[in-house]
Amino acid sequence: xxxxxxxxxxxxxxxxxxxxxxxxxxxxxxxxxxxxxxxxxxxxxxxxxxxxxxxxxxxxxxxxxxxxxxxxxxxxxxxxxxxxxxxxxxxxxxxxxxxxxxxxxxxxxxxxxxxxxxxxxxxxxxxxxxxxxxxxxxxxxxxxxxxxxxxxxxxxxxxxxxxxxxxxxxxxxxxxxxxxxxxxxxxxxxxxxxxxxxxxxxxxxxxxxxxxxxxxxxxxxxxxxxxxxxxxxxxxxxxxxxxxxxxxxxxxxxxxxxxxxxxxxxxxxxxxxxxxxxxxxxxxxxxxxxxxxxxxxxxxxxxxxxxxxxxxxxxxxxxxxxxxxxxxxxxxxxxxxxxxxxxxxxxxxxxxxxxxxxxxxxxxxxxxxxxxxxxxxxxxxxxxxxxxxxxxxxxxxxxxxxxxxxxxxxxxxxxxxxxxxxxxxxxxxxxxxxxxxxxxxxxxxxxxxxxxxxxxxxxxxxxxxxxxxxxxxxxxxxxxxxxxxxxxxxxxxxxxxxxxxxxxxxxxxxxxxxxxxxxxxxxxxxxxxxxxxxxxxxxxxxxxxxxxxxxxxxxxxxxxxxxxxxxxxxxxxxxxxxxxxxxxxxxxxxxxxxxxxxxxxxxxxxxxxxxxxxxxxxxxxxxxxxxxxxxxxxxxxxxxxxxxxxxxxxxxxxxxxxxxxxxxxxxxxxxxxxxxxxxxxxxxxxxxxxxxxxxxxxxxxxxxxxxxxxxxxxxxxxxxxxxxxxxxxxxxxxxxxxxxxxxxxxxxxxxxxxxxxxxxxxxxxxxxxxxxxxxxxxxxxxxxxxxxxxxxxxxxxxxxxxxxxxxxxxxxxxxxxxxxxxxxxxxxxxxxxxxxxxxx
Amino acid sequence: xxxxxxxxxxxxxxxxxxxxxxxxxxxxxxxxxxxxxxxxxxxxxxxxxxxxxxxxxxxxxxxxxxxxxxxxxxxxxxxxxxxxxxxxxxxxxxxxxxxxxxxxxxxxxxxxxxxxxxxxxxxxxxxxx
Numbered sequence: 001x002x003x004x005x006x007x008x009x010x011x012x013x014x015x016x017x018x019x020x021x022x023x024x025x026x027x028x029x030x031x032x033x034x035x036x037x038x039x040x041x042x043x044x045x046x047x048x049x050x051x052x053x054x055x056x057x058x059x060x061x062x063x064x065x066x067x068x069x070x071x072x073x074x075x076x077x078x079x080x081x082x083x084x085x086x087x088x089x090x091x092x093x094x095x096x097x098x099x100x101x102x103x104x105x106x107x108x109x110x111x112x113x114x115x116x117x118x119x120x121x122x123x124x125x126x127x128x129x130x131x132x133x134x135x136x137x138x139x140x141x142x143x144x145x146x147x148x149x150x151x152x153x154x155x156x157x158x159x160x161x162x163x164x165x166x167x168x169x170x171x172x173x174x175x176x177x178x179x180x181x182x183x184x185x186x187x188x189x190x191x192x193x194x195x196x197x198x199x200x201x202x203x204x205x206x207x208x209x210x211x212x213x214x215x216x217x218x219x220x221x222x223x224x225x226x227x228x229x230x231x232x233x234x235x236x237x238x239x240x241x242x243x244x245x246x247x248x249x250x251x252x253x254x255x256x257x258x259x260x261x262x263x264x265x266x267x268x269x270x271x272x273x274x275x276x277x278x279x280x281x282x283x284x285x286x287x288x289x290x291x292x293x294x295x296x297x298x299x300x301x302x303x304x305x306x307x308x309x310x311x312x313x314x315x316x317x318x319x320x321x322x323x324x325x326x327x328x329x330x331x332x333x334x335x336x337x338x339x340x341x342x343x344x345x346x347x348x349x350x351x352x353x354x355x356x357x358x359x360x361x362x363x364x365x366x367x368x369x370x371x372x373x374x375x376x377x378x379x380x381x382x383x384x385x386x387x388x389x390x391x392x393x394x395x396x397x398x399x400x401x402x403x404x405x406x407x408x409x410x411x412x413x414x415x416x417x418x419x420x421x422x423x424x425x426x427x428x429x430x431x432x433x434x435x436x437x438x439x440x441x442x443x444x445x446x447x448x449x450x451x452x453x454x455x456x457x458x459x460x461x462x463x464x465x466x467x468x469x470x471x472x473x474x475x476x477x478x479x480x481x482x483x484x485x486x487x488x489x490x491x492x493x494x495x496x497x498x499x500x501x502x503x504x505x506x507x508x509x510x511x512x513x514x515x516x517x518x519x520x521x522x523x524x525x526x527x528x529x530x531x532x533x534x535x536x537x538x539x540x541x542x543x544x545x546x547x548x549x550x551x552x553x554x555x556x557x558x559x560x561x562x563x564x565x566x567x568x569x570x571x572x573x574x575x576x577x578x579x580x581x582x583x584x585x586x587x588x589x590x591x592x593x594x595x596x597x598x599x600x601x602x603x604x605x606x607x608x609x610x611x612x613x614x615x616x617x618x619x620x621x622x623x624x625x626x627x628x629x630x631x632x633x634x635x636x637x638x639x640x641x642x643x644x645x646x647x648x649x650x651x652x653x654x655x656x657x658x659x660x661x662x663x664x665x666x667x668x669x670x671x672x673x674x675x676x677x678x679x680x681x682x683x684x685x686x687x688x689x690x691x692x693x694x695x696x697x698x699x700x701x702x703x704x705x706x707x708x709x710x711x712x713x714x715x716x717x718x719x720x721x722x723x724x725x726x727x728x729x730x731x732x733x734x735x736x737x738x739x740x741x742x743x744x745x746x747x748x749x750x751x752x753x754x755x756x757x758x759x760x761x762x763x764x765x766x767x768x769x770x771x772x773x774x775x776x777x778x779x780x781x782x783x784x785x786x787x788x789x790x791x792x793x794x795x796x797x798x799x800x801x802x803x804x805x806x807x808x809x810x811x812x813x814x815x816x817x818x819x820x821x822x823x824x825x826x827x828x829x830x831x832x833x834x835x836x837x838x839x840x
Numbered sequence: 841x842x843x844x845x846x847x848x849x850x851x852x853x854x855x856x857x858x859x860x861x862x863x864x865x866x867x868x869x870x871x872x873x874x875x876x877x878x879x880x881x882x883x884x885x886x887x888x889x890x891x892x893x894x895x896x897x898x899x900x901x902x903x904x905x906x907x908x909x910x911x912x913x914x915x916x917x918x919x920x921x922x923x924x925x926x927x928x929x930x931x932x933x934x935x936x937x938x939x940x941x942x943x944x945x946x947x948x949x950x951x952x953x954x955x956x957x958x959x960x961x962x963x964x965x966x967x968x969x
Contacts (some may be wrong), residue, residue: 036957043954047947054869054940060925065944068937069868070904074923075937078907078916201866205916209923749922801919 062209072201074208081803085834091195092119092188093840099124100824103832105797105805107352108824117356118182118370120838122189122217125350128798128805129367130193131204132346132744133225134214136368140164140224140231145431146424147212153423153431155308160421161435161442163458164231168223170460175219179465183219186370190217204799206745225368226464230457232341234489236313236392237304238572241670242520243297247289248668255283257695258678260520261561262570263685266577267584269492269504269551270541270558280566283520293396293522295448298669300394303445310342313573317555317766317774318385319602320492321583324549325500325785329594332785335496336598337374337383338776340766344744345752345807347795349778354471355824361471362821364778364793371467374778376789376821379474380497381782385553387490387506387541388575390568391456393513395440395525396449407438407450410527414439440525451522454531456509461487476503476544483507484537492541492553498784504551505542506558510535510567520569535565550587554764556580571678578762582608595783595790602779603816604764605637609684610647616687617650620706621713626728637760637767639734646731648760649720651680653712658683661698733758738771741794741810743801750801752794752810781818790818851881852891859899859945871896871941872948879952889949896945901938 052058054065067073083101090097095112097120102108107124111117125133138144142160144152159165175183194214197203207213246254260282289297304312317340328334341348349364354372363375374383397407406413416436423431436443440452462485469482470493479495483505490508495501511531513519523529541558543551555575559567568574585608586601587593614630621627626646633643655672659679663672672679686693691705701707717728724731734756743750759767759775766775780791794813798805812819827833855874862870875892882888907913917930926932 036954040951040954040958043947043950047951050943050947051869051872054944064936064940065868068900068933068940069863069866070900070907070937071864072866073868074920075904075907075913075916077919078911078913081915082911205919205923747923749925749927750919801922802915 057211063211066211067208072208074205076202076208077205077800077802080202080204080800081798083834085836087837087839088196089839090119090123090189090192092185092192093838095840097838098824099836099838100827101834101836102822102827102830104808104819105351106819106822106827107350107797108822108827109352109354110824111356114356114358115181115185117354117359118185119189119192121352121354121365121370122186122191123193123838124189124352125186125365125367126190126193126217128800129346129350130190130197130214130799131206132799133190133217133221133368134207135744136225136228137217137221140168140228141221142421142423145426147210147426149426150428153425154303154306155311156423157431157433158303158307158311160423160433161444162231162235162453162455163435163442164224164227166419167458167460168220168227171223171462172220174460174462176462176465178468179462180219182370182464182468183222186222187217187219222369222464225366227457229366230489231313232310233313233386234391234457235311235455236390236573237301238390238569239392239394239519239521239523240297240301240304241675242569242572243289243294243522244301244669246521247294247297248666248670249662250666251288253662257682258520258569258571258675259283260566260569262557262574262577262681264577264681265581265685265688266556267552267580268541268557268559269553269580270506270543271560272562274559274563275539277564279562279564283518283569288518289521290449292448296396296445296451297394297448297522299445299447300451301670313386317575317579317761317768319552319554319579319583319764319766319776320383320385320494320504321550321552321587321598321601322494322496322502322504323587323593323598324502324545327549327593328783328785329592330783330785331500332498332783332787333496333500333502334593334595334598334784335381335383335494335502335782336602336780337385337494338602338779339374339384340775341777342774343739343741343777343794345741345750345795345801346744346799347777347793349793349795350797351791351793351821353822353824353827359471362789362823363780364791369464371464372471373467374780376782377471377474378498380476380479380495381780381784381789382470382479382493382495383780384491384493385555387492387508387553387558388555388568388573389490389506389508389510390519390566390572391488391490391509391511393440393454393511393519393531394444394522395438395452395454395529396522397438397440397443397452397525399450408526409439416443438525440530452525454511456488456490456511459487459509461485461509463487475499476501479503480505480542492555492558494551494553496782496784500784501545502549502551503542503544504553506540506553508540510540510565512565519566520572535567539565548588550584552580552583552587554580554583570681571675576609576677576681576684576762578608579764579766582606582762582764595781595786595788598781598783599779599790599816599818601764602776602781605758605760606635606764607637607644607647607760607762608635609651609680609762610635612684613651613687614647616705617709617713620709624717626713626717629728636758637733637737637763638758639732639737639756641733642728642731644733644760645720645724645736646716646728648733648737650713650716652676653715653719654709655679655683657708657712657715658695662695736770737767739767739775739814740771740773741807742773744799752807755814757814776813779813779818780821789821791821792818848882852878852895856895856898859895860902863899863903863941868900869944871899872944874899875945875948875950876952877948879949879954880956882949882953883956885950885953885957888953889946892949892952893942893946896948897938897942899945900941904934904937 142156320337323334353362363372473479495503517529556577738754739757740754741752759765761768796805859874920933
């Protein structure tokens, strides 16, 4: 331990020895001083190292002192996990508020004023989801680098460029008195919790481990969180993809394979009649993408591709439907909704009921926002799916060296506006970003051709006010009127009420461009292609009490070929329609339906595409054990089904055998797999009705769809034999298809799973990808006749991994079960409930 | 009992109280200060350094034990282990926590002791002076 022997025996008093001076082996003063100094230096170095690690952390370790202090550090998650009945005092409350928690953490807030309701909601959200809320606002505000370092810098730069922050500021400035009051009260509640947690040293552990404290919540932060969701669901890059395809694959094939109208049979929910005017013209096969435009498209495409998942919308996977009272066993309207999103722990949803003089609503909210997004009140219920219409356009700005810093628009040179940002970066210098803005939106690249992006999410809107209106609506007219102000993301809002009515309206902004514009590609920004307005509200897709008593949406194109407005191409970015087809097939069978039928359909794994393709495949291939498995299959993607594995692998092989030769020979820069949804629609349509399509004859062969199917099936058996063994009976779906629910902070140790799971990208119980991390984020089934409301989401109410409410609902969700959505009164009397009294 | 020994025992007890109370109050570095004081006051390094380490260890372990008794720390330990990349090895965060406390006390005492030795006049050898 010590280097200096003098330290081991420093206190020995020298004994007085008489007699002659004798030689001694004790060190002389010089070496002793040196050893003491050495010891001090060693102590200093070791102490400095320990204190440095304790104060600042080392490598991947956080600052050990504050992080692991048992009383105020990350260990406080143990105390935070313990919820008991108590009285709390909140600044800003007008009257006492009661919050009851069911045994699974579902919160029931009963307030005596609307103001107090929103304040208490903010407090409860922050109590259980503060770190998630902070991450969400940081993402939208471009402030992730400040706490995680330069790894997040690309995301921050992109967000500040795109402009969620600028839009939120404009929205707040124009907020209605109602939403302004709600936003302010909600922020007060969040800040009450931040203050309380800081005083009690009980901030969520991730703040402690990352070594920062949350700044106060502002109402604008709630608008940023809403903007995050808008971006995730509706900011797309498909015009860039189309430009790259046209440049490499060729104009002819691009226009044939990626048309406006879907080539395959689909089930639009709104069959018309539509306004009397001509539908938009199909995509013309004229090459028009220049080299510089292709460079710009490639640059932006690569940049967007390298961003973290979720910042760019890549497809939709949500279901909702309703059944009129005339078609239900209970005699009341039925409604089902299951929005499919990235499944995370904590979940995007927080379940609660909100009761006050103005609101009586139950459902799920997004932490950070003061309203319930999906749910029901005393008279109506609603859910939503993404409508998928094109809300993102790219404009090629015309510039000239004679007019530096300007672009040509409507015949005149205009100067770009600029906005500058400083982005603090943990462990590095502050990054400076200047964003150029044209009339179309932010300039997103200046490589090749200066390109700006117009995005409906950047139109200031009053979506919170709309949601407050929905929460308070008591009939379809009020519901529809409230949605009139909804802009983005465009959603299919399904509706059912206590009087047996059902409805579906795809509310949002449908940009309409000048005549001749080709919005599926980047367009000239000189004015003629600008967004001129939106489709009139009465003309957007919608139905109310249809004659057959059923309505459904699953991200499919909502309207038929006769619809007179352009709303996007088949690949930009509507769903291929298999889930919608399957839902429509089940609902239209003519029998009376019950809530149990709704639940069964939400968890159904029947692959509609397989039901179309497998019978044709069976005719094309010779007898074999694998063929026998397919022949006896019910098209359900169940864990123990080997046929499911064979089908899925075959379909991938079929796509590859058909399209990969074109991709390889033409050096297409967009991954073919990224376009499987669009190409799959073509392949399905050709196989069903055009088996001699020229796409099958690459290289001068005379192949038909049957020939390519045989080739693909042979490849499938070979692949599966190598991967899973020689016995096809053992090729069960659960061996290759798993589900994982990822921790939001990307701590893999806090993930749930992966575990084998059923479903695929095409089944009502959606489970795309391997392992699948997307799917039904909330399942709700309402039976107005029976007065039952049941729901579940895969997660838990608390973000605290030490809490029993972290992932306690996941197994129930996996099992396809639901929990009753109780009222506050029912919750108070339920076993295991606890209650807070919030006092002013 | 030797008055010096009494003073030393009292010092150790006070240091221990300061250490635990400091940690409970959020002053996680209190064991370091307590160790430093022990190191400066106690002339025998062989005594001061282990005592400082023990004070640091107790200063952090005692509140941890209190947490365990009051709320149960197992789930938090498992979560911390997962966050730190140690899977579900719940013992590791607990050991690391105790180790941090021990090191704070130990380094405090060592530094104090070393400083004392360096700054105080050396005792004369036999025959010197």
